[in-house]
Amino acid sequence: MTETVVSRDGTALAVDTSGQGAPVILVGGAFNDRSTVAALGAELASGFTVVTYDRRRRGASDDRADDYLVANEVDDLAAVIRHVGGRASVFGHSSGAVLVLEGAMRGLPIDRVAVYEPSYCADESLPRPPADVYDRLRALVAAGDDDGAVELFLGEVVGVPTEAIAGMRAGEGWSFLVDKAPSLPYDVLVSTPWQLLPRDRIAGVAVPVLAVYGDRTAPGLAAATRAVAETAPDAELVVMAGEDHAVLQRPAALAGILAKFLG
Incomplete structure (x- = not known):
């Protein structure tokens, strides 16, 4: 079922809901919309109320903001959480993983956070894009x-x-x-990949965190995932054998890991 949820600034977000059970919101990263997390959602729908949405400026969602602000996307996530009853667990992939962590760091009513390969920079020995x-x-x-x-x-x-x-x-x-x-x-x-991840803020995340990466992924993404697991106070690290950043195209194994953590 597709509905429209309105964010704080009037931005209209396209939101899909399926399944039944405790709510879990799935958030995609760059080049993703709600269709790219739909297969993962289908794997989880037998045990959870699965909510996916188009982040602003993509898919069927618009953007009423005058400028790009991380706070806009945090407001969007907050609006989706309100839509599902006021509390939810969240999963994010890549920059979507950074966004859900940002929501937790800013105190949104989140029960559990699961992330797959957050697109932070955690290894200063690896190349980084310029700030411009x-x-x-x-x-x-x-x-x-x-x-x-x-x-x-x-x-x-x-x-x-x-x-x-x-x-x-x-x-x-x-x-x-x-x-x-x-x-x-x-x-x-949201990722600011030209600077190192904010360990001090991640250390303030007050909910359980599951950090997952594939053993065939890029070294920087693996390092970022490990850094989140090492820094968040209540965190678990899982390494998926044979997987890389394209795990959403093969969602069954990831769904099993998430269901265990979220259940």
Whole structure:
């Protein structure tokens, strides 16, 4: 069932609800919308009320804000939590993982937090994008150069080689990525990948945290996940054998891990 939930600033969010049981909200990362977490939701729906939504500026959700602010997305998550009864557990993937942790750090009524490969930087020995990548990305979006914004994000934020990006441009999935370009500044702003993750704030998370990564993922994502598990006061770390950042395409094993933690 798809409904519209209105955030604090009037932004309309498309929200899907399925299943029955305790509510759990699934939040995707960059280039994701509610469709990309739907398969994971279907795996969980037999035991939970599963809620997915399009983050602002993507899918069927709009954006009434004058500027990009992390607080806007925290307000959106708060609105979805209110929609499901005032409390919920949350799961986030990549920048969505950072967003749900941000919600917990800001005191939203969250019971449990599960994250898969949060897109923080935790290893200062690994390359990081320059701090001006956010301003350049936002300028490309403002100019309507969505292809350029996707290329910049993939190349400088994710670290995809130029030749691989060229191959992606020729593929069928490129249009899906370009459609999400206007929301990419939010993904960068919430993760701030040019600086190290905020350990002092993560240490203040007062709810149980499950941090998961795949043993075939990028070293930086593995390091970020371990750092969250080491820093949050009540945290558990799980490493999935044979998995990488694309786990949402193969959700069954992850759903089992989440169900155990959330149940």
